Amino acid sequence: MTLFLVQIIDQQKEETNTPIAPILGVFVTVLIVSICIYYVLRYLETVYVKYYKQPFYTHLYFKIKKLPSKEKALLEAHDIYQILSDRKQRYFEHRVANFLEKTTFVERDGLAITSYIRMQIAMLAVQMTFGMRNYMLEHLQTIILYPDSFYSVLNRTENYGEFNPHSKALVMSWNQFEKSRSDKHNGIHLGIHELTHVIHYNAIRNSDINSELFYDTFLELEAYLSSEKIRTMIVKSQVLRPYAFTNKFEFIAVLVEVFMETPNRLKEHFPEIYAYVMRMLNFRYFDK
Incomplete structure (x- = not known):
């Protein structure tokens, strides 16, 4: 019996001395x-x-992705891409390639989604989030495109664009997107407007550093706009179209449209508001 107990104790010691415990x-x-x-x-x-x-930093990649020559030619014609340094251009291209790879495009009502269409939307999405470290927005996985306006089941209205956070889907009219993209000086852009809603929602729901920066700066902007004098100046200036005053979500969407489309006009009339938007998006490329 004693010998049996000694054998058990020795066996336990051997098990204790196995390499698994130190590694764990x-x-x-x-x-x-x-x-x-x-x-x-x-x-x-x-x-x-x-x-x-x-933030401490915005860009950190272990492997830079590249686009095929056809898509690269479209990228090289992009306004924001052209003003970037060579290094930032490689980062921009990487982000576009990654966006195309991870985002699902769905066509509706006979619209054929071409490489050109995918690239125009991808480049805009990357432009909007180029100041953000987490540029692949968690609440945007699918982009649904109609040729023209579409009936929204959510709002029961005929729309050109809407963001459905529950489906993580952005729905837009391609014709309206292209029309607003072609006029770069009126401060109206369907894609910028709807993507701002996505970024805003993402900032409310997430806690990464850029979401915090966007949301906290937005609260500062709200406090700044609480001044009756400032609000009156904005209305009289007509820098923002009337739709901006529907609610705070539409206000920021229209404001970012103006910031991206006509930054100099916004900066000239309201430099403080321009600075707030620049900080919200960490988008500092117009001042270089």
Whole structure:
């Protein structure tokens, strides 16, 4: 009996001394340290954003994706792409390629979605989020395109565009998108308007650093606009079309349209508001 107990104890010692226990201990230690480092850096970046109004960094990629020659030719004609440095152009191309790869395009009412159509929407989406580290918006997975206006089951109205957060889908009229894209000086752009709704919703629902920056700056902008004098000046200037005053969501969507389409006009009339939008999107490329 004694010999049997000794054998059991020896067996337990051998099991305890197996390599699994030390490896597991190292793994747990590394995991705990990594989590601690993450939250420390996250806190430090939050403090950094508070003072410098931008994240630690925006672009970090392990492998840069490239577009086929046909799509690259369309990219090289893009206004924002042309004003970027060579390095930022590679980042822009990578983001467009990634957006095309991960976003589902769905055609409706006989519209044939071509490479040109996909590229125009992808380039705009990347332009809108180029100042953001998390540029692949969590609440946008599908883009549904109609040739013209469509009946919205949600709103029971005939629409040119809408964002459905529950389906993570953006629905737009391609003809209206292309029409608004062709006129770059009227401050009206269907794609910019609807994508702003996506970014705004994403900022409300998420807690990444750019979402915090967008949402917190938006609250500061709301406080700034609480002045009756400022509101009167905005209305009289006609920089924003009347639809902007429907509600705060439409206001920011129209404001970003003007910022992207006619930045100099917005900056000339309302430099403070221009600065707020620039910070919200971390979009600093018009001033370079």
